[in-house]
Amino acid sequence: MVKNVEIKESIPDKTSLFNIKRFRIGDLVIERPTRTVDAKIVERRAELLEDVKKGFQKIIIERSRLVTERDIKRLLHAPEKEVYRFFKFRSFMKVYPHIFPHTFNFNPLEFKNLESLSGYLSYLQNLSDPLLLVPNIKIEVYEEETKRKKRIIEIDDYIKFIHEAYQMLDYKNRKPIFVPLSLRFGIDEVRRIAKEYIRSEYYSVWIDLEGAAITPVKISKIRSFVMEFEKAGRSDDLLLFTTNIKREILSHLKSERAPAADVLAPLIGSNLVGVNREPKLFAEEREEIKREEWRKHKARVFDPLTYYYLKLNMTNYDEKMRERLLDIGYNGLVIPNKKSREK
Numbered sequence: 022m023v024k025n026v027e028i029k030e031s032i033p034d035k036t037s038l039f040n041i042k043r044f045r046i047g048d049l050v051i052e053r054p055t056r057t058v059d060a061k062i063v064e065r066r067a068e069l070l071e072d073v074k075k076g077f078q079k080i081i082i083e084r085s086r087l088v089t090e091r092d093i094k095r096l097l098h099a100p101e102k103e104v105y106r107f108f109k110f111r112s113f114m115k116v117y118p119h120i121f122p123h124t125f126n127f128n129p130l131e132f133k134n135l136e137s138l139s140g141y142l143s144y145l146q147n148l149s150d151p152l153l154l155v156p157n158i159k160i161e162v163y164e165e166e167t168k169r170k171k172r173i174i175e176i177d178d179y180i181k182f183i184h185e186a187y188q189m190l191d192y193k194n195r196k197p198i199f200v201p202l203s204l205r206f207g208i209d210e211v212r213r214i215a216k217e218y219i220r221s222e223y224y225s226v227w228i229d230l231e232g233a234a235i236t237p238v239k240i241s242k243i244r245s246f247v248m249e250f251e252k253a254g255r256s257d258d259l260l261l262f263t264t265n266i267k268r269e270i271l272s273h274l275k276s277e278r279a280p281a282a283d284v285l286a287p288l289i290g291s292n293l294v295g296v297n298r299e300p301k302l303f304a305e306e307r308e309e310i311k312r313e314e315w316r317k318h319k320a321r322v323f324d325p326l327t328y329y330y331l332k333l334n335m336t337n338y339d340e341k342m343r344e345r346l347l348d349i350g351y352n353g354l355v356i357p358n359k360k361s362r363e364k
Contacts, residue, residue, distance in 0.1 A: 047151030157201035215249035264295020
């Protein structure tokens with residue numbers, strides 16, 4: 022069975038968590054920190070990917086989703102078409118490496134028994150290519166009745182689930198498996214998870230930001246996590262994939278510039294950088310925003326010189342390009358360059 026990705030070369034930065042890992046997974050060869058492509062952006066207009074694919078180092082399609090207990094129960098008895106619909110697997114994804122970062126909003130150890138999840142994990146194992154991701158768990162959920170957050174799983178059960186799900190995914194398996202790290206845990210719990218992963222020789226890890234920005238507190242947790250691997254002499258083996266990242270640290274409709282959050286991922290050690298996700302509350306608030314105003318807000322483009330997202334009227338793009346960038350699909354795939362510089 023495959024445990025981890027074999028790192029061919031590791032080049033750490035001496036003053037930060039940034040590093041370059043060179044490795045191969047199946048036919049996918051990675052030479053530097055690489056960003057995935059959000060399947061949600063291109064699923065309705067797959068031709069957009071063909072237009073801009075030359076700007077990407079590698080194409081890795083990512084389809085991230087929140088999974089409920091009801092989803093699992095329905096999936097276990099679903100016909101084939103329903104299974105593909107659940108994973109939102111589209112034909113264009115077959116051509117490229119494709120992965121499914123899933124997050125449970127329930128405690129899977131309370132789902133009758135973990136064996137009940139084996140069918141779901143079998144689908145996950147066979148539809149993912151060329152690597153697998155053990156699902157993460159939201160350790161807190163918001164209860165409408167009490168208007169408060171409720172803790173649904175503790176650290177012991179979280180670790181137990183990871184081990185048992187890992188074993189199920191690894192049955193007659195040749196794909197590397199990434200285990201999750203929830204940054205909702207406290208810093209001591211994050212250290213404990215790191216030690217458990219080192220003990221179990223789990224060196225491929227995916228960090229689920231769950232729609233949050235990369236903040237100093239989260240950076241501190243990631244730093245503590247990486248330090249445990251450093252102390253164990255395993256930092257060169259550690260491979261990090263960070264996803265579900267809030268695009269901007271502070272995002273206001275009236276602001277012409279907004280500080281970027283997602284681009285910080287390589288600076289905190291990410292070798293693979295995943296998709297953007299808006300926090301749930303912000304997504305609900307946007308329903309009250311005029312459609313055209315929201316469209317322009319989402320069309321901000323990243324300026325690599327200032328590390329800000331800029332409104333289109335703050336860039337040097339011509340009118341034709343600005344109009345094209347209003348297309349969320351194209352905007353989400355375009356590679357920023359010097360033309361996006363602030364006026």
